[in-house]
Amino acid sequence: MQYEIVSKLGGDDQVGLRLKCDQPSQAEDIQRLLRQEGFKVSRLMSSNQSGYTHFVYVTATEINLGNIMPKIKASLETVPSVDNVKVAVKSIAENSPNQPNFKSWQKQFIQVVKQLNSDSPRPTSSVQEIDPTRLQQQIAAGKITEIEERLLQQANINDSNALRTLIALYHRTNKIEEIVELGKAKRSEILALPTSGRLVEQLVTAHLQHYQQTNNQESLRAATLIAQEFLPELERLRQANSVRKLLHQTLTPQEPLPTVEGASLPLSERLTQLLEIEPAERITQLESLKQKYPKATNVILALAESYAVTDNTEKAIKLYQSVPIETEEVKIHYGKLLLNSDRPQEVIDLIPDSEDISPALAGLRGAALYRIGQESQALSFLEKAWQANNRSIEILLPLARLWASHQNLEQAAVAYQDLLETSANTLTIEDYLYVAEIADGGGFGDISDEEVVSYYERCLNCGWNNLRRLPTSKQAELLKRRFSLRTQLNDIDKLINAYADWLEWLTNENRFEELAEVLAKLRSQVQERKINLRQQFELIEIIEPFISALPQLRLLLINDYQNIAFAEIEEALRYKRPEEVFFKDLIRALLFLDSRLAQEVHEFRKQYYAQAASVEVKSFPEDDTTTETFDLSSLRLALVGGHEATRREVIRELTESYSLENTVEVAPSSEAYVDRSTVQNKINNCDLIAVITGYMGHDLSKIVSELKKDGVLIGEVLPLSCRGKSGVVREILNWWIGR
Secondary structure (H helix, E strand, O other): OEEEEEOOOOOOOEEEEEEEOOOHHHHHHHHHHHHHOOOEEOOOEEEOOOOOOEEEEEEOOHHHHHHHHHHHHHHHHHOOOOOOOOOOOOOOOOOOOOOOOHHHHHHHHHHHHHHHOOOOOOOEOOOOOOOHHHHHHHHHOOOHHHHHHHHHHHHOOOEHHHHHHHHHHHHHOOOHHHHHHHHHHOHHHHHOOOOOHHHHHHHHHHHHHHHHHHOOHHHHHHHHHHHHHHHHHHHHOOOOHHHHHHHHHHOOOOOOOOOOOOOOOOHHHHHHHHOOOOHHHHHHHHHHHHHHOOOOHHHHHHHHHHHHHOOOHHHHHHHHHOOOOOOHHHHHHHHHHHHHOOOHHHHHHHOOOOOOOOHHHHHHHHHHHHHOOOHHHHHHHHHHHHHOOOOOHHHHHHHHHHHHHOOOHHHHHHHHHHHHHHOHHHOOHHHHHHHHHHHHOOOOOEOOHHHHHHHHHHHHOOOHHHHOOOOHHHHHHHHHHHHHHHHHHOOHHHHHHHHHHHHHHHHHOOOHHHHHHHHHHHHHHHHOOOOOHHHHHHHHHHOHHHOOOOOOHHHHHHHHHHHHHHHHHHHHHHOOOOOOOHHHHHHHHHHHHOHHHHHHHHHHHHHHHHOOOOOOOOOOHHHOOOOOOOOOOOOEEEEEOOOHHHHHHHHHHHHHHHOOOEEEEEOOOOOOOOOHHHHHHHHOOOOEEEEEOOHHHHHHHHHHHHHHHOOOOOOEEEEEOOOOHHHHHHHHHHHHHHO
16 A cells, blocks of 8 residues: 655645555545544545545644554554455456456346345435546546446445446447446436436447347337436436437337327327427327327326427416326426526425425425525425435536535535536536636545646636626636646646736736736746747737726836847847747837837847847848738638727738728627627628637637538638737738638
């Protein structure tokens, strides 16, 4: 056994402890021994760090923990570990010469099920360190056997997240028979998983492929039953089309869709068959069935659900109200519709509080109470549903938010992990910020800084309109923490983006003192040669348009521009090369801000070159009249995003120097309202759509990307890496040259 104490992880009073154990029971023994010594120890987690298998947080100082670990290590060497279950799980790596046959795997799997389910525990859920979002990374690292063994053990103590991840593992490694066998052994647990189109597609695809390979009718029936169980909820989540299409293409595409006329099947089977038809198309048949069976509750519910998912809410509500007997099933369906129609008070009236209220109804009442601001009352109802393994989105979302706001990060992490997997499109920027803070605080286990910062960047991907909904203090924390992590990771391209967003936000908020600190940090990184002079200039140029609103910024920019110019002259001479292309733009920017200082640079350059007799003095950019010109009069240009002053100066430069005649401006959402149709009408006939990227224009960039993907734009979309005037002009000209 090996260990590492990591003081930077965990809360203020915690340290992280990474373990390298030969078997899971050894890690459990360490956790137990630490608790016996009086330490508060978190749950046991898997470690993603190379060379380590497990990870825990310990409430202790680094010194205290360091003093006790040798004693614990010695105890492990003298006291043998006890394994309750020992299963030799073979590798599932493809093309392995020692790959076991399926019968061997099946026998081992059944042994695990019998032993671990003997006491029939209540289903649980935990944060899955090997969750589907990071699964491919673990597979690529060659940890398939280790992952499978760990997930099998967790899934068979009814851990729902582990079960879902195990299905994803088998799907990605093309283990069809294992998924089929898992479906037999864990059918009820699988049907209780949070509904998602991806999960159902994986299950149905595996069963259909098994049927096609073996002609096993049981696999075909299982595929149909799984689809039918999940389809109603998938329709409500707008994720049913792919599963329905899968059934139509794979089963009997030569047969017509089921109809009511002339059908001799029992009513329940007819309703089940109708699930395979698009909701809008089956309404007519369901209306016919309702006329024939006016008091059949299942017909009324099926028709109400079809109207609900086709956004005919009022008809659906009238149908629910017409049900002769108000059963719990009716209340659940009706309550979800009312919640999704933003009518929480009606849900509270529909589901009164009582001692014997069921978990499902308690969850809906809790969600409604949360909607009207009764958070303290809502929590107990939502937790009752959670404890009964109810994972519907109506319950998960408010519960995750409440746990996060109460700093119950471990529980919130579990709920949010379910939501990220099944219903990410329902999460708001506030949710993504909670998720980022949970990841940063260790709620998702011992994950890397790269993974942590990716959660912060999901917040920025929500776009400026959403970002500005956050309190200003939260916006600042988000951008600053992302910048700090990117600085630590030292990925320069991504660090440049973090710099750009942070500088732009600080300038936009008139935070001059903090802005000066960040510019000083930028200078130091240039001196350390982590960032080059061109990158420094392009970053500073982004905030130049804000000088009118923040006059004290002028002096900072002048000094930085002049220092960049001096440094570039010295480097060019040292390496006997001409100044880089950006140098001319730099001098023009300095001329605009202070022509006197630009002249100083001119004189410095002449003197500096004169001192080096071996180097010929080249003409100064402001006197250079030989600049290559291009005729852009035939170009129809759309300039999308960026600061208003930047767009104005780019268009002026291209018009005056390069004869550009046809331009369209599309302002970001920070300046004006944007929607798909407005953007499309403006840029539809342009030859080049140049997109100035950045967090303030992310929603606009997304609209342009979707329009291009849908094939409605005739022009080329050019995402610009620069946000300042000269960089934008340079990239557009480079595109023109290379077109």
